[in-house]
Amino acid sequence: MLFTVLSFVGWAFVPDQVTRRLLPIFHRFYQSLLGLPAPAPTTPLYIRHYRYVYAFTVFSYILYNFWSAATSMAPNYYELLGVEPTADENVLKIAFRQFARKYHPDRVGPQGETMFIEVRDAFEALKNPVTRYAYDRFGPEAITWMQCTTIREYVRHGLMQSAGFYIVSCGLLLLVSAVRQPSYVALVSVKLSRAFS
Numbered sequence: 001m002l003f004t005v006l007s008f009v010g011w012a013f014v015p016d017q018v019t020r021r022l023l024p025i026f027h028r029f030y031q032s033l034l035g036l037p038a039p040a041p042t043t044p045l046y047i048r049h050y051r052y053v054y055a056f057t058v059f060s061y062i063l064y065n066f067w068s069a070a071t072s073m074a075p076n077y078y079e080l081l082g083v084e085p086t087a088d089e090n091v092l093k094i095a096f097r098q099f100a101r102k103y104h105p106d107r108v109g110p111q112g113e114t115m116f117i118e119v120r121d122a123f124e125a126l127k128n129p130v131t132r133y134a135y136d137r138f139g140p141e142a143i144t145w146m147q148c149t150t151i152r153e154y155v156r157h158g159l160m161q162s163a164g165f166y167i168v169s170c171g172l173l174l175l176v177s178a179v180r181q182p183s184y185v186a187l188v189s190v191k192l193s194r195a196f197s
Helices: 002-034 046-071 077-081 087-102 110-127 129-138 140-144 150-178 184-196
Strands: none
Touching: 002 046, 077 087, 077 110, 087 110, 110 129, 129 140, 129 150, 140 150
């Protein structure tokens, strides 16, 4: 929950602050490359430069978030078994048997026990169509929902768990947009929306 709050704060304030720090650097390059003076604040050229640097900042922040998420994620059950998400039960059985032949704790010793248990749990979850449905939609935490036995129960439980996140997220977005001063980017989008309506 704290990560969600910090993420919203980051997206609401960090790009604008970074843009304000990068804009003078951009204008130094602009002056040295083109030999033109930096535009004065509130001029159309300054606002255009601000939008370019803001877009670069947001794009960089998005790439950083993707990279951070990709490097911190554990492999999913399909990757553990070495199968595609569209694999049927027979393919899952073959993949698990091949894995067990190579990495069973009796063959590799006690150091392989943890990995074997993890892959076995992945196989057990994916071979059952109901738990596989829940895993595909709600992730590995859905496997721990012991009170759920049908697809309907998994969907209901998953929606109830995620509802809190979306309610808090919406509230934070509304709060941040009410408190925060509009930037040049926001002013441009307001003008464009008025022009097209």
